[in-house]
Every structure is written in structure tokens, then in C-alpha cells.
Amino acid sequence: MGSIDDLPGSSLPVFYNVVHAVGKQCPNQRDDVKLIQYLLISFYEVSEQIGYKKPPGNLAVTGNCDQTTMNWISDFQYNLRKNSKPVALDGRIDRVRNKSGIGSISKTRYTLLFLNRGVMKYNPDAFVATPYLIPLENPMNVPPPSNDMVGQEIVVPSSGGF
Secondary structure, eight states, rough: OEEEEEOSSSOSEEEOSSSSSSTSSSOHHHHHHHHHHHHHHHHHSGGGGGGGOOOOSSOOOOOOOHHHHHHHHHHHHHHHHTTOBBBBOOOOEEOOOOTTTOOTHHHHHBBHHHHHHHHHHHHHHHHHHHHHOOOOGGGGOOOOOOOSSSSSSOOOOOOOOO
């Protein structure tokens, strides 16, 4: 379940975060998927005024990470990269895990921050309405980050640590 998070000192002081990643090879927890679907729909409702074409297919807030949801995530990332935004083209939206806004693996900005910023700037009514329409967790109850890779084996060295 998503939550409200903060990024002090940035142009996005508060944003909506997921608990578990959404998209390709992700846990795709129902409430996290709903948050991403809602934000994507809210962004693409007004996207043509800023030069982003709505992806094919009708995306709905269902909580199921279907092919349309994954296509919209990939399309959003592709459009960001096409517009010189430093984002990974991995077909997933990861939890923002640190206050720098930069992923520790990809060394790029989190897609979720660009999505939040786009909705906040170009569809502010939808941004403000998010907690009234999408279930969110109390930030004090959000569990610590976990490995969000599904279908991949984690290898632990024989020494027992990393």
C-alpha cells in the first residue's frame, strides 16, 4: 500500500510512494499497482498539452498489473528518456528508498518522482485527490524496503554475508 513521503529541499517536497515495486518482475501488490495506475492515468489525461502522447490501450485503476499497465510504465519511461530525463528503461516503478532521489542500482532518478512531479504540476487537482481515491498507508506503518525482484534468485556468498 502506498504512502505519502517527503523529499526535503527538492521541488517535490511531498510525493506518493509505493511500498513494493510495480511493473516487470515486481511484487505488484494490489494497492501499490492502484496508486501507479491512478498516477499514470492522471498524468496522461493532460499529457498532450506538454507533448506526451497517451499510450495505446485503456488503463483503469484495477490493482492488477496487466500488460496495459506495464506498457504505460514503459512508455512513460521511454518518453522521459526521449526528453533527456535520467531514468532507467526497466519497465518498473520502484519505491523511492532514499532522500537523494537517485536509485542505488541504476544511478538514475526514480521514475516515481518524475510521475509524481508531472501529476502535481500538470494535473494538480488529481494530485491532491489521490489520498481520497487510492488507499494509502500511514507513513509510520510502512515496512522497511525489501528486495522487490520477483523470479530472480538471490545468491548469498559462502561466507554467509555480502
